[in-house]
Amino acid sequence: MSPEPVQTRIFEEEILSVSDVSLSFGGVKAIQNVSFDIKRGEIRAIIGPNGAGKTSMLNVINGFYHPQEGLIRFKGKARRRMRPSIAAAQGIARTFQNVALFKGMSTLDNIMTGRLPRLEKGIFGEIVNVFLQAAYLGPARRSELEQRKYVEEIIDFLEIQHIRRTPVGRLPYGLQKRVELGRALAMEPELLLLDEPMAGMNLEEKEDMSRFIIDVNDQYGTTIALIEHDISVVMDLSDRIIVLDYGRKIADGTPGEVQSNQAVMDAYLGVPHE
Amino acid sequence: MMFFLEVTISGLMAGVMYSLVALGFVLIFKASGVFNFAQGVMALFAGLTLVGLMEKFGLPPWAGIMATIAVMILLAWLIEFLILRRLVNQEHIILFMATIGLAYVLEGLGDVMWGSDVKLLDIGLPQGAVDWLLDDYNLYVEKLEVAAAVTAVIMVIVLAIFFQKTRIGRALRAVADDHQAALSVGISLRTIWVIVWSVSGIVALVAGIMWGSKSGVQFSLSLIALKALPVLMLGGFTSIPGAIIGGLIIGMGEKWAEIYMGPIIGGAIENWFAYMLALVFLLFRPQGLFGEKIIERI
Incomplete structure (x- = not known):
């Protein structure tokens, strides 16, 4: 992974916007009032501890899950219940956590x-x-x-x-x-969702995969949203990062902003109890 | 020696008939993991519809077959719309129960529409013995059974190419392999189900024609479906060649047992031998001859 800091790229057009989405299974609230947007051409990361609702979020975006509340717009068009085959036809592709x-x-x-x-x-x-x-x-x-x-x-x-x-x-x-x-x-795809593309890989494989992700974004101009646990990879690759914790969004911004965010530190390292 | 050959050949030919029914089961099982109990009744229904259309409207055989294919496709669409769509993500056992219900509905429907008496089906398939075999070698082989064998071979080749080389075949295999992944690449399960049920409806029609030409279209046809079960256990539920080979082994085994063991233990072996064979087979190779081996990590 390249040690030099990534230049901040500017993106204008919104390809996906998620507003106030909530998803629950019975009594379990997987996602609560989460809003964010993804701009065309950027690499957007979603991070957070286990069980934070990251994969659920991807499942909502490509139509596997139907949120109880909130609105999702893809390419400017709002959608109600979405079937995965339609999401695919509209240009959303994905990979899965467990291949x-x-x-x-x-x-x-x-x-x-x-x-x-x-x-x-x-x-x-x-x-x-x-x-x-x-x-x-x-x-x-x-x-x-x-x-x-x-x-x-x-x-x-x-x-x-x-x-x-x-x-x-x-x-x-x-x-x-x-x-x-x-x-x-x-x-x-116009929007590519990657669920932990580097889970279970050794260093060399991770480097290859990072290179492919950057090349895809570069050569095909594909917008990418990815979930990844390896923080150094995330910091290197992504333009902007969303941080989820217990189904809520706790931070959203450039790698630099997220890194210095107190709520993020607390979520990852735990808050000392009185 | 000649007698042994004749027994073997007639066993193999009977086996081809089982295979034709088993093929339809395999198609649906491959694509949805559902054992379609109604497959035998679909063969009956297709046969009844064909005879009915030919009698009522005086259609020539080819037109009758075309019309029946259309009916089978419509039926597949209805099954998807009325049953499968409502049962998405349910346990397999529930879908299986639904197909049992479907079997009775179809049987009743066929009865109401075309009556319950045995009907002769004659679409001009050759009848009688193959002359030169009878004259030169004194072997009795029915022309109709040869036609059934040739049809089965053609059908397997077409299906194999279809599954291996075409994009819909690829989509079918994809759905069979992993539902979720198939959905994510944009395959519509509904479309796939209609296609699979249509194809297996057409296979059922072929089976219905062959059985119907042999012994008339009658309600006992739906019971043949049960003979397809041991065929599938032997061949594997997911393998098209398995359905054929399994059918041949069962047919041949049955005839041998009937002729050579029958006199010793007193006949009627044909009724249970196939199940016995399948049971023994299950003990040693639960996935069948050509089925995919199930290895689960614990």
């Missing part, structure tokens, strides 16, 4: 699944497509080849050519995380 890959499929096939929503045609269009594809003919085949080309570019980008045909279940954890990133990238 959710299709274990029986090869690396190539896994990343190819990221190209699926490109061609949604509604149920009956799909059924017609089933027949076309069963015969492996015509337009179905042509688009298959086009998708394949895009996926090969991603494979080159992530430097995983050597494992293209390997079933991902057999890959070491670090590589699985990389394949999962590849699958998310294949969706050409």
Whole structure:
């Protein structure tokens, strides 16, 4: 990780705004009145101790959970109940804390699944497509080849050519995380949600992953929201940081601002009892 | 020797028939982890609909088949809309119960719409024995069964290409592998379910046609579904080739047992032999011949 301080970048356009969102499961309040925004092009980190509601927040953003209160706007459009498949179609991709890959499929096939929503045609269009594809003919085949080309570019980008045909279940954890990133990238997302992209990695793997995250942000211009426990990584990578604790937002700002925030220190180190 | 060969062949052919039904089970089980108890009834329903449409409207076989395919697709859509959609995220056992209910609804529906008497189904499939085998080798092999075998082979090849090479096939495998991840890449579970049920409805139609041409479309057809169970235990619930091989082994084993063990222990072996075989198999290979091995970390 580069030791020199990251230059402060300025972003204007808001891609996602979350206002006063609350989410509870029965009596457990996972998120309480949290508001923040994500600007187009930035790398935004969400940090906080275990159980602070970070993953729940990502699940709300991509439609797995439906908050009881609050409003979420994506690309300026407010949304009510969101289904994950619609969130994906609108340009939100994600990875998971405990790698959710299709274990029986090869690396190539896994990343190819990221190209699926490109061609949604509604149920009956799909059924017609089933027949076309069963015969492996015509337009179905042509688009298959086009998708394949895009996926090969991603494979080159992530430097995983050597494992293209390997079933991902057999890959070491670090590589699985990389394949999962590849699958998310294949969706050409506008907003990429990364849930602990470096959990369980050794130093070298972490450095690789950091480099990929910066490159994705740089080359594809993808907006990234990430959850990460490794604070030095977060400080290096992110433009702005949100800190959650017990489901509430306790701080929000640049790495420098967050670092010197008393509430954050308390949350991480504990407050001495009287 | 010739006799042994004839027994074996007729066993294999019967096995192909089981496989046709088992295939439909595998498709739905693969994509949703649900054992569709109604698969056998779907074959019956498809057969009844085909006969009914051909009789009522005087349709030629090809048009009748097209119309029945449309009906099966509509049925799949209805099943998704009325049942599956409401039971998302429920335990598998609850979905299984729902398919039992569905089986009875479909059986009643078929009865109400087309009546309950045995119907002849003739779409012009070849009947009788294969002549040259009978003349030259004195082997009795039914043409219809050969047609069923050829159809099964074609269907397996088409399904294999479909699953391995196409994007919807990939989506199906993705859903089978990990629901949550599939959702996150934008696969719509609803669409996938309609597709899977449509495809298995079409497979059911093929099974219905073959069984119907052989012994008439009748309600006992739905009981064949039960014979598909040991086939699946043997072949593995998630494997398409497994459904075929499992069917062949069961069919062949049954015939051998009937002919060579029957006289010793007094007949009717065909009724229970398949279950016995599956049970023994379960002890040694619970995931079936081709099923995915389940390794859980504790």
